[in-house]
Structure formats: C-alpha cells, structure tokens
Amino acid sequence: MVTAASSLPQRRVEHLDAAYRTAVRAKRRRALLFAAAFAVAVILAAISAEVDLLKLADKIGNFTSYLGRIFHLDDGRLVFADIGEWYWGISKWSRLLLETLIIAYVGTALGAAGALLVCFAAAANLMPKAWIRVPLRRFLEFCRTVPELVFALIFVIAFGLGPIPGLLAIAIHTFGALGKQFFEVAENIDMKPVEGVTATGASWPVAVRFGALPQVAANFVSYALLRFEINVRGASILGFVGAGGIGQDLIEAIRKFYYSDVSAILLLIIATVVVIDLVTEQVRHRLIEVEARR
Amino acid sequence: MLQIQGLTKQFGTVRAVDGVTLSVPPGQMVGVIGRSGAGKSTMLRLINRLEDPTEGRVLFGDLDVSALKGRGLRGWRARCAMIFQQFNLVGRLDVLGNVLLGRSYAVATPRALLKLWAEQDKAIALSALEQFDMGLLAAQRADTLSGGQQQRVAIARALVQQPDVILADEPIASLDPRNTRTVMDALRRINQELGITVLCNLHDLDIAKAYCDRLVGMAAGKVVFDGRPESLTESEAHELYGLEAGEVIDLPMPVQVPAHVASARLADRRAASAH
Numbered sequence: 001m002v003t004a005a006s007s008l009p010q011r012r013v014e015h016l017d018a019a020y021r022t023a024v025r026a027k028r029r030r031a032l033l034f035a036a037a038f039a040v041a042v043i044l045a046a047i048s049a050e051v052d053l054l055k056l057a058d059k060i061g062n063f064t065s066y067l068g069r070i071f072h073l074d075d076g077r078l079v080f081a082d083i084g085e086w087y088w089g090i091s092k093w094s095r096l097l098l099e100t101l102i103i104a105y106v107g108t109a110l111g112a113a114g115a116l117l118v119c120f121a122a123a124a125n126l127m128p129k130a131w132i133r134v135p136l137r138r139f140l141e142f143c144r145t146v147p148e149l150v151f152a153l154i155f156v157i158a159f160g161l162g163p164i165p166g167l168l169a170i171a172i173h174t175f176g177a178l179g180k181q182f183f184e185v186a187e188n189i190d191m192k193p194v195e196g197v198t199a200t201g202a203s204w205p206v207a208v209r210f211g212a213l214p215q216v217a218a219n220f221v222s223y224a225l226l227r228f229e230i231n232v233r234g235a236s237i238l239g240f241v242g243a244g245g246i247g248q249d250l251i252e253a254i255r256k257f258y259y260s261d262v263s264a265i266l267l268l269i270i271a272t273v274v275v276i277d278l279v280t281e282q283v284r285h286r287l288i289e290v291e292a293r294r
Numbered sequence: 295m296l297q298i299q300g301l302t303k304q305f306g307t308v309r310a311v312d313g314v315t316l317s318v319p320p321g322q323m324v325g326v327i328g329r330s331g332a333g334k335s336t337m338l339r340l341i342n343r344l345e346d347p348t349e350g351r352v353l354f355g356d357l358d359v360s361a362l363k364g365r366g367l368r369g370w371r372a373r374c375a376m377i378f379q380q381f382n383l384v385g386r387l388d389v390l391g392n393v394l395l396g397r398s399y400a401v402a403t404p405r406a407l408l409k410l411w412a413e414q415d416k417a418i419a420l421s422a423l424e425q426f427d428m429g430l431l432a433a434q435r436a437d438t439l440s441g442g443q444q445q446r447v448a449i450a451r452a453l454v455q456q457p458d459v460i461l462a463d464e465p466i467a468s469l470d471p472r473n474t475r476t477v478m479d480a481l482r483r484i485n486q487e488l489g490i491t492v493l494c495n496l497h498d499l500d501i502a503k504a505y506c507d508r509l510v511g512m513a514a515g516k517v518v519f520d521g522r523p524e525s526l527t528e529s530e531a532h533e534l535y536g537l538e539a540g541e542v543i544d545l546p547m548p549v550q551v552p553a554h555v556a557s558a559r560l561a562d563r564r565a566a567s568a569h
Binding site: 193195197199200206215 | 344368369372373376378380381383384385386391395396403407448451452
C-alpha cells in the first residue's frame with residue numbers, strides 16, 4: 001500500500017493516538033456538560049414562567065381556528081371569494097396607512113436630525129469633556145430604553161388622541177437609538193482630518209463638520225433608513241393606544257371580532273412593510289457600494 | 295519671538311517632552327532633528343496646543359500660549375499653522391475647500407459651516423494655490439491627488455491662515471525624493487520671502503542641514519543639541535541617532551551643502567536602499 005507519510009513504529013503511533021483520544025474526549029465532555037447545563041436552564045426558566053406544553057398543545061386549536069375565522073367573511077365564504085367585500089374599508093384604511101407612514105417618516109426624520117446634532121458631542125474621540133459626553137449618553141439611553149408605546153401613552157394623555165403623540169414617541173425613540181449608533185460610527189473615524197482642521201484655529205463645529213461629517217455621512221443615512229423600516233412597523237401598532245395610524249382600526253377589529261377586517265388590515269400592513277424594506281434595502285446597498293468605491 | 299520654557303508632556307509614565315527650553319527669533323528656519331519617538335512631534339503639538347503641556351509654558355511675545363482658552367486659543371492656532379506628515383486634509387472636500395478651511399478662524403462659524411466663503415477669501419486661497427502651481431486643481435477632490443500635491447495643498451491652507459509661525463511635523467516623511475524637494479523648497483521660500491518662522495521636524499539629517507538655519511536635536515524628550523547645522527559634529531549626530539548613525543550620515547557633510555546637492559544625494563541613497 002502506498003501512503004503519503006512514512007509509517008512510524010507501532011508503539012509511537014499508539015502513544016500519539018492515545019494522546020489524541022484523550023484530548024478529544026475532554027473536549028466532548030465539555031460540550032456535553034454545556035449542553036446539559038443549557039437544557040437545565042431552559043427547563044428552570046420554563047417552570048418559573050409557567051410555560052405549560054400540555055396547555056399549549058391543548059389550545060393550539062384556538063389559534064388555528066382564529067386564523068381560519070379571520071379569513072372568512074361574515075356570510076361564511078372565504079375572503080378571497082369577494083375581494084370587494086373583504087376590503088370594503090380600503091379607502092379609510094389607506095388613509096390610516098398613509099398616516100402611519102407619515103408618522104414613521106416624520107418621526108424618523110426628526111429623531112435622526114436630533115441624533116445628528118448631538119452624536120458628535122457623545123463621541124469620546126471628538127468630545128474630550130466627560131461632563132458633556134456622559135450625561136448626553138445617559139440621556140440617549142433613556143430615550144431608547146423607554147418603549148415607544150409608553151411614550152405614546154403618556155403623550156396621548158398630554159396631547160389627546162391623534163398622530164402627534166405617535167410621531168413624538170417615534171421621534172424620541174429614534175433619537176435615542178440613532179444617537180447611539182451615530183456616535184459609535186463617529187468614534188471609528190480617522191482623526192487626521194479633524195486635527196488638520198482644528199489646527200487652523202477652526203471652532204469645534206467647523207472641525208466636526210469638515211473633519212468628521214464627510215467620513216460618516218453615508219453610514220448615517222444607511223442607519224436612518226434602517227430605522228425608518230423599523231419605525232414603519234412600530235408606527236403601525238401605535239394606534240393601539242390611540243396615537244394615530246392604522247393600529248387603531250386593527251385593535252378595534254380585533255376587540256369587536258370583525259374577523260375579516262383583521263386579516264385585511266394585517267395583510268395591508270405586511271405588504272407595506274415588505275415594500276418599504278425592499279426599497280430601503282436597495283438604497284442602502286447602493287450607498288454601501290458608493291462608500292466602498294471611495 | 296517664540297519662547298519655550300521648561301516644556302514637559304507626560305503620557306502615563308513616559309515623558310515624551312522633558313523640560314525643553316528654547317527661544318526662536320522671528321524669521322528663523324529651525325530643523326528639529328532626532329530619532330522617531332524623541333518627542334519632536336509632541337513638542338510641535340504642544341506649541342500649536344493640539345496637546346496641553348503637563349508642565350512649563352510657551353510664550354509668543356507677550357502672549358502666554360499655554361494659558362489660552364476658547365477663541366483666544368483658536369486665534370493662536372490660526373497664527374501658528376501646522377503641517378502634518380499625513381497632510382491631514384479633508385479627503386472628500388475639493389482642493390479649494392481645503393485651503394479655505396485655513397480661513398475658518400477669520401470667518402464666523404455659521405458662515406464656515408455653510409461654506410459661505412467671501413470672494414476675497416476665495417481669491418486669497420486661489421493665489422496661495424497658484425504659488426505652488428496648483429491653481430488649476432482647485433475643483434479636484436483632495437484624496438485624488440498625489441502625496442506631494444496634497445502636501446502643497448496643506449501648505450497653501452497654512453499660508454491663508456496668514457500665520458506668524460509654521461510648524462511642520464515630518465512634512466516630507468511620506469513623500470518621494472522629488473516631492474521632498476518641492477515641499478522643502480516651498481517651506482524655505484515661505485520662510486525667506488514672507489519672513490514666517492518655520493519649525494520643521496525632520497528625521498533626515500541631510501535635508502535638515504541643507505535647508506535650516508539652525509538645528510535642534512532631541513533625544514528622549516530633551517534637547518541635546520542646539521546650534522548652526524555646520525557645528526553639529528559627527529559624535530553629536532551619533533548621540534542623536536544612536537545605532538542609526540551609520541544609516542543617517544554616510545559621508546562627512548561639507549559645510550552648507552547647496553539644496554540640490556543634498557536632495558540629489560538623498561535620492562541616490564533612497565534608490566540604493568530600495569535595491
């Protein structure tokens with residue numbers, strides 16, 4: 001038999017083989033221990049959260065039957081049999097959907113503008129003064145950790161029902177989320193242009209505007225577009241708390257058992273989100289390509 | 295008169311600049327020489343106040359530079375322009391825009407932010423560019439230029455600051471021999487024709503000797519030589535450069551080498567070491 005390697009004496013081979021087996025066995029034991037620990041943790045978590053698989057199996061039928069019901073019209077026909085009847089409220093829903101998009105769009109724009117204004121002051125490389133940087137970061141954190149729905153509820157109480165509270169809630173959350181992403185991008189820039197401009201006697205805003213902004217602009221736009229996608233989804237449920245948009249009709253349909261309306265509105269939302277995702281993804285990819293060519 | 299008194303900068307436990315005292319009369323061209331890591335760069339950054347000193351101070355006439363803050367500090371930076379090894383231009387901005395940034399102290403911040411430069415400032419910037427044969431490249435993006443061209447844009451940016459002092463931190467270390475000569479000639483011309491004081495960090499002794507009125511040698515943050523180029527003896531140069539001495543001084547230098555001879559020699563040496 002032809003072998004690639006010259007063969008070793010039998011005893012030496014046995015010795016190496018034993019060493020290899022021991023090493024592999026130790027690795028396998030560690031992997032098994034880890035898997036066991038993970039399984040125990042899952043079980044403990046399930047017990048403390050009162051997850052009951054039997055109950056889940058028992059009630060799964062309710063879920064599928066609900067799915068079935070929302071795809072039937074009141075007269076028992078499948079929704080697809082009469083699209084006109086199914087989408088009887090299309091003009092009202094389109095208006096509400098447009099309102100949702102506007103809430104998401106204006107909220108993203110306002111939040112992104114605010115984030116752009118403050119992010120450089122939160123970046124450690126550009127803002128050496130900790131007494132500005134640290135409180136600003138905490139404030140951004142606060143803005144993004146409080147859920148949009150909570151902000152929306154508070155603003156509904158303050159400003160009344162309608163799109164304004166939703167818009168403000170989206171803007172604040174976007175400000176916090178984009179602010180963090182923006183300053184993290186800004187912390188990775190090449191500092192040489194910033195120093196070059198600073199050394200001419202330029203003020204801090206001028207040094208940032210010319211030294212830092214051109215390096216981060218494309219990245220910022222990309223993040224803002226991604227946030228817009230997220231905000232369209234977020235804005236579609238703000239109506240649950242009366243903060244404008246399609247959500248208010250969706251929750252009404254769910255609560256009042258207007259079954260076919262639920263499916264009609266849900267599909268409308270899904271279609272819109274898919275279209276927005278596809279479009280912004282295209283734009284973002286083009287931006288990344290432009291950036292890579294530089 | 296630029297006066298540096300007991301200037302010290304400590305980074306952690308390292309004293310990058312250690313008790314440097316110097317005075318530079320107006321109009322002098324000073325070459326700061328020494329190995330990399332000797333503290334040359336930090337010293338220039340301390341003078342421009344890109345770094346703050348740990349101890350000591352910098353005076354310019356009656357002005358205590360090390361005590362300046364806010365607009366006063368910016369005014370000082372405008373008066374003492376800085377040129378960098380890596381040019382430090384804004385790559386995505388065109389050439390004229392980069393040069394105009396040299397006017398950013400003289401122009402109100404909102405105008406500068408919106409690039410609302412006065413026609414007069416544009417004229418100053420264009421004529422500074424044209425001095426270095428770069429006028430026709432004004433609309434080109436800075437990062438499309440060669441290293442030598444970028445450094446000339448940086449010098450033009452420094453000039454439109456209308457500075458009293460120019461600090462050049464290894465201005466030729468990233469350039470080929472031909473551009474080295476163009477850039478050093480430009481600095482020498484600015485110094486002689488406009489009377490601007492130039493402090494130039496150089497690790498290349500031949501170039502320093504060929505272009506400067508005075509050499510300041512630094513080692514481990516301290517000044518170890520200060521005098522006319524011809525008074526630097528071989529043993530002093532040896533101390534400055536340590537083990538690198540053999541590479542740096544391959545021949546005894548004649549007194550006052552004309553510029554073209556020095557750069558031609560440099561070109562030969564670079565070519566030889568490239569093989």
